[in-house]
Amino acid sequence: MGQTNSSIHIEQRQNVKHAAVQASRSEIYEGPLVLVNRSNPIQQPLSPDKLQPLSIYPLLNELQDGMLLEKSCLQQLVALLEACEGIDDIVAVSGYRSKDEQEQIYASSLLENGPEYTACYVAKPGQSEHQTGLAIDVGKRDSFVDFIAPSFPDNGVYQNFKQLAAQYGFIQRYKQGKESITNISCEPWHFRYVGFPHAEIMEEMDFCLEEYIDWIRRYSYSGERFTYENDTLQVSIYYVPAEAAPSTTVPIVNCDLYRISGNNSDGFIISAYTGKGHQVCE
Numbered sequence: 001m002g003q004t005n006s007s008i009h010i011e012q013r014q015n016v017k018h019a020a021v022q023a024s025r026s027e028i029y030e031g032p033l034v035l036v037n038r039s040n041p042i043q044q045p046l047s048p049d050k051l052q053p054l055s056i057y058p059l060l061n062e063l064q065d066g067m068l069l070e071k072s073c074l075q076q077l078v079a080l081l082e083a084c085e086g087i088d089d090i091v092a093v094s095g096y097r098s099k100d101e102q103e104q105i106y107a108s109s110l111l112e113n114g115p116e117y118t119a120c121y122v123a124k125p126g127q128s129e130h131q132t133g134l135a136i137d138v139g140k141r142d143s144f145v146d147f148i149a150p151s152f153p154d155n156g157v158y159q160n161f162k163q164l165a166a167q168y169g170f171i172q173r174y175k176q177g178k179e180s181i182t183n184i185s186c187e188p189w190h191f192r193y194v195g196f197p198h199a200e201i202m203e204e205m206d207f208c209l210e211e212y213i214d215w216i217r218r219y220s221y222s223g224e225r226f227t228y229e230n231d232t233l234q235v236s237i238y239y240v241p242a243e244a245a246p247s248t249t250v251p252i253v254n255c256d257l258y259r260i261s262g263n264n265s266d267g268f269i270i271s272a273y274t275g276k277g278h279q280v281c282e
């Protein structure tokens with residue numbers, strides 16, 4: 001499909017025909033659509049083999065050496081930074097954090113900024129999206145960059161980054177007007193990787209992640225499925241509740257390629273991709 005924004009390449013055809021796969025309970029807590037917040041804390045630490053150091057892309061600017069992100073998130077971040085021409089001017093401020101690191105950040109923010117500010121901008125240990133490896137704080141590259149609340153202006157390459165983010169699978173996670181749902185103040189610098197085409201659907205429908213995960217429950221394998229379509233492919237999206245058993249039978253619609261993500265609470269979201277025509281390969 002020529003130059004692609006999404007990480008979906010249909011040449012990896014799986015040719016699925018009315019298949020079903022088994023998903024274990026632990027898979028509820030994994031994948032790009034996990035919802036992490038006060039009500040849905042992290043259930044299991046991310047396996048280290050899912051992470052990659054930002055240093056494998058030497059052009060990327062990191063605030064501190066040794067930053068890590070989940071592999072697809074990192075790959076798409078680099079593609080987005082290149083597309084918005086912000087690779088020189090945007091600095092990666094904070095990516096993956098272990099629970100210990102989140103504890104330290106929370107404790108030092110309490111000391112330096114006080115409880116009110118900390119409650120607005122810093123998630124409690126176990127409730128931070130940064131522990132998923134799917135969240136990245138970005139800032140304007142400058143002589144001083146605030147670690148908790150970096151500056152991310154509304155013009156130039158920063159604005160380009162915001163405008164192109166959804167095409168690369170990222171959402172601005174904490175938006176103005178959604179504070180009563182997210183319980184976090186507006187954070188122009190915090191982006192969350194949810195993958196293609198979920199970020200675009202959320203943006204189009206003005207959903208924050210809490211709203212999207214809740215909304216998607218109305219779509220099911222045997223009932224109505226949500227369909228996203230662009231010039232090159234069609235995506236069927238539906239929810240499969242987890243069974244009480246140790247594993248759940250997840251039905252997969254006919255497609256070329258599918259992805260399963262847990263929602264971090266009670267089930268799975270299936271994205272089934274089908275290319276249009278024969279010109280779908282890269």
Ligand SMILES: [Zn+2]
Nearest residue numbers: 135136137190
């Ligand atoms: Zn953040």
